[in-house]
Amino acid sequence: MTQETDRGADFVKLVVLLIAALLLFAPFLFQDIRSLEVAARICVFIVLVASYDLLIGYTGIVSFAHTMFFGFGAYGAAIALRQMGPGWDAVLLGTLAGALVSLVMAIAIGLLSLRVKAIFFAMITLAAASVAMVLASQLSQFTGGEDGITYKTPDLFKTATKLVVTEDGKVARLFGVKLNGKLAAYYFVFASSLVLFVFMIRLVGSPIGTILKAIRENEARAEAIGYRVVAYRTFVFCVSAVIASLAGSVYAIWLKYTGPDTALSFSIMIDILLMVVIGGMGTMYGAVIGAVLMVLAQYYLRDLMGTAAEALANVPLLPFILNPDMWLFWLGVIFILLVYFFPKGIAGSLARKETEA
Amino acid sequence: MSLLTLNAMQTRIGQYAVLHDVTLEVPEGGVFVLLGRNGAGKTTTLRSVMGLWKPSPGSVSFRGTDLTGMHTADIARLGIAFVPEDMGIFGGLTVEENLVLATANGSFDTDSLARIWRLFPALEQFWTKAAWSLSGGQKQMLSVARAIIEPRELILIDEPTKGLAPSIIDAMAEAFREISVHTTLLLVEQNFEFARALGHQMAVIEDGRIAHTGSMADFAANKDLQASLLSLSA
Amino acid sequence: MDRFLTTIDRIGGVNLLPLAVALVAFFLIGVPSSWVTLTVAGLAMGMMIFLMASGLSLVFGLMDVLNFGHSAFVSFGAFVAASVLGWLAGWLGAESVVLNIAAIFLAFLAAIVFGLAAGWFFEAVIIKPVYHDHLRQILITVGALIVAEQMILAVWGGTPINVPRPNFLTGAVLLGDVAIEKYRVFAFLLGLVVYLALKFTLSRTRIGLLIRAGVENREMVEALGFRIDRLFVAVFMLGSALAALGGAMWAGYETLITPALGAEMMIVVFIVVIIGGLGSIEGTLLGAIMVGLVANYVGFLAPKLALASNMILMMAILLWRPNGLRPAVK
Numbered sequence: 001m002t003q004e005t006d007r008g009a010d011f012v013k014l015v016v017l018l019i020a021a022l023l024l025f026a027p028f029l030f031q032d033i034r035s036l037e038v039a040a041r042i043c044v045f046i047v048l049v050a051s052y053d054l055l056i057g058y059t060g061i062v063s064f065a066h067t068m069f070f071g072f073g074a075y076g077a078a079i080a081l082r083q084m085g086p087g088w089d090a091v092l093l094g095t096l097a098g099a100l101v102s103l104v105m106a107i108a109i110g111l112l113s114l115r116v117k118a119i120f121f122a123m124i125t126l127a128a129a130s131v132a133m134v135l136a137s138q139l140s141q142f143t144g145g146e147d148g149i150t151y152k153t154p155d156l157f158k159t160a161t162k163l164v165v166t167e168d169g170k171v172a173r174l175f176g177v178k179l180n181g182k183l184a185a186y187y188f189v190f191a192s193s194l195v196l197f198v199f200m201i202r203l204v205g206s207p208i209g210t211i212l213k214a215i216r217e218n219e220a221r222a223e224a225i226g227y228r229v230v231a232y233r234t235f236v237f238c239v240s241a242v243i244a245s246l247a248g249s250v251y252a253i254w255l256k257y258t259g260p261d262t263a264l265s266f267s268i269m270i271d272i273l274l275m276v277v278i279g280g281m282g283t284m285y286g287a288v289i290g291a292v293l294m295v296l297a298q299y300y301l302r303d304l305m306g307t308a309a310e311a312l313a314n315v316p317l318l319p320f321i322l323n324p325d326m327w328l329f330w331l332g333v334i335f336i337l338l339v340y341f342f343p344k345g346i347a348g349s350l351a352r353k354e355t356e357a
Numbered sequence: 358m359s360l361l362t363l364n365a366m367q368t369r370i371g372q373y374a375v376l377h378d379v380t381l382e383v384p385e386g387g388v389f390v391l392l393g394r395n396g397a398g399k400t401t402t403l404r405s406v407m408g409l410w411k412p413s414p415g416s417v418s419f420r421g422t423d424l425t426g427m428h429t430a431d432i433a434r435l436g437i438a439f440v441p442e443d444m445g446i447f448g449g450l451t452v453e454e455n456l457v458l459a460t461a462n463g464s465f466d467t468d469s470l471a472r473i474w475r476l477f478p479a480l481e482q483f484w485t486k487a488a489w490s491l492s493g494g495q496k497q498m499l500s501v502a503r504a505i506i507e508p509r510e511l512i513l514i515d516e517p518t519k520g521l522a523p524s525i526i527d528a529m530a531e532a533f534r535e536i537s538v539h540t541t542l543l544l545v546e547q548n549f550e551f552a553r554a555l556g557h558q559m560a561v562i563e564d565g566r567i568a569h570t571g572s573m574a575d576f577a578a579n580k581d582l583q584a585s586l587l588s589l590s591a
Numbered sequence: 592m593d594r595f596l597t598t599i600d601r602i603g604g605v606n607l608l609p610l611a612v613a614l615v616a617f618f619l620i621g622v623p624s625s626w627v628t629l630t631v632a633g634l635a636m637g638m639m640i641f642l643m644a645s646g647l648s649l650v651f652g653l654m655d656v657l658n659f660g661h662s663a664f665v666s667f668g669a670f671v672a673a674s675v676l677g678w679l680a681g682w683l684g685a686e687s688v689v690l691n692i693a694a695i696f697l698a699f700l701a702a703i704v705f706g707l708a709a710g711w712f713f714e715a716v717i718i719k720p721v722y723h724d725h726l727r728q729i730l731i732t733v734g735a736l737i738v739a740e741q742m743i744l745a746v747w748g749g750t751p752i753n754v755p756r757p758n759f760l761t762g763a764v765l766l767g768d769v770a771i772e773k774y775r776v777f778a779f780l781l782g783l784v785v786y787l788a789l790k791f792t793l794s795r796t797r798i799g800l801l802i803r804a805g806v807e808n809r810e811m812v813e814a815l816g817f818r819i820d821r822l823f824v825a826v827f828m829l830g831s832a833l834a835a836l837g838g839a840m841w842a843g844y845e846t847l848i849t850p851a852l853g854a855e856m857m858i859v860v861f862i863v864v865i866i867g868g869l870g871s872i873e874g875t876l877l878g879a880i881m882v883g884l885v886a887n888y889v890g891f892l893a894p895k896l897a898l899a900s901n902m903i904l905m906m907a908i909l910l911w912r913p914n915g916l917r918p919a920v921k
Binding site for chain 1: 651655657659717720721725726727729730731733734735737738741742744745854857858861862864865895898899901902905906909910
């Protein structure tokens, strides 16, 4: 039985390794700008969703403030780069500042609400996130309000930067790919994401991860054994917040633009929820699968829907169903069905199916 | 035929099996005492009968009716009342409202009300007070009163003497004796003196299994058995 | 100091909080006429928020179900009422007060009926399968909220909708130099009537007794022979209908509504329920009035802080009383 469970889990790991390999070679495999955009977004969202899974999957508490922490990191880096100019000092300072604000907020929210009731926590994080959103649009002299801010990142990441030059002074190519700053930026995103993700995998594999699982299985029992449940939950909440914040900084450096839509809006929160549920809660690897599927769907399926709707304009009902404006509606429906029928998500169900077979 | 029959009952809470094999016949009439150490499964047995936890596999039957899978409310309507360990008092409601809720149609039968006031005079005294303001003993009285405001066949009582003053325990024993004339009581008790004074039949539950069952008189006379099952020094 | 606190407790305890807030605001604002206007606005707003929040609080108290989709009922109520008022624009503009009242009555009735039906559907399809699983409950109700908001968007479109007010409720009454908007008085009174009716039901009827008992100890009510799940459906429907009514009244108050209304109100409703304490309608009323007053006073005194004021209020109260001002006895 255990052996077969392992086989299912191994299959999931294999898929995740494959995804990692595809992301590692993405610039060479898919040589267009849009694909690179997608690959970078996938990297960042894997970290973001995994850090959310740390919270929801390993402690069973639901936070709606995860985008807020992501936003702190993004705005931290963005504001520093805007105010101080495109230097590494700005990157470092902004990232740290964002992470620090996230940490402080997480501690405050955690201490205030985690000791009362898990359900309070969900409500309070929602309230906090909405205030953060309002503040971002009101403090427009710093945040650019609804328009957001654009800025320059360190020279290394400029598209015009030549990493390797040929003898005649042009950018060298490797397998047809220009070795320019854009490539450096992508690998910066990839490497940062990999480091953060591996850190989280190690964390859930450590004794702390075991304790978290014990708390998740039976809170009262864990408390009785002597684990300080509130302390552990607050700790995980803080770790998850800081990692989300770092992911936000990385994304801000990649995009060279930060605004409510890319870093703070509630729709990102919904995306995260969808990804973690689709992938499978409490598995870490599920985050990878969920993020890949959702980002691909956002970039390609939505367009496909639009094209299909136009093509089928004369067929009754279908254009309505395929209308890209209805995208969120269908996502919501799928989300509900998933939570009902596949609460373990893809990663969890795969491991299960192999066991049953 | 026995009033209540538990047949190879197993109950799990989450992933932990609390009851492994509880088989028990509770005869009609008198007080049946369920003894056992802390955590042996006494409370779980009562809650499983009441349908608050679902035993599976195994079955519970009451006068030949299979209770397994029935809703708690429907089990209660068969004439089974429950006095839980925490007494289950509605603190925000008055004493009167607590009792009104326990009646079948929302109005009191004069005789049973008079009986309750005679058994527990404090309840009449605090009739319109919020139940949270009662003392522990008075809350226990209210909880028992709720169980007997309507005629019942069987009352499940979980550790009624826990934390009560001796004088109140005496009053409680008196009340139980009177109630048990017409109603069968299934009593979970840690206080062996109290149990011995009241019980007719008894069983000891140990680690989720019935370890001994018989008459209270025999058990009370057998000090060795008591020592081995309850670790009582006396 | 202790003596002072006991005295306060005797004359009403935390119930005096709105009074204290109003008093402090009076001195900060300094202009009596502005203060009266703001206070009336705050009370009216509080009453409408109370309607929206009361169902959420009761449903949570009774079944430990926190419905994140609750604000969908508010939105639907607002849009349904707006549509009905739009169709009956002729009646609204008529000189006859009877026609005016008939129009607004029909609009509110439509919202309530919609709330009842939607509540029944929501409970059966969305909530029932996940009664005892908080995590999935939160996720599923959030999913339902997304779907509901998209439905509103699909039916009513994304552009703001004008909500006409009946003739007899437009304009203001002048009391000396104080102008009081008629609609605010109307909203306050209607809210008050609903509150009193709720209060009466809960304290004087058998079903109310069952609800109060169920909020405290669900298992015990079942052990006494009552099916809480059936009671819960009724409470859920009632709560949804009240939320829809609140939304309908809010639509008339704002006179211009957008599909974002639900999301905005959701935060406020949550804050109210947290402040007031879950499971008691007295607590919910107290929280709603506090939020209404503070929002209006701060909006006047320091407009920049207005949006954050609710949040600050919530934090302050949670630090003081982690379970809210008046939680149900548990």
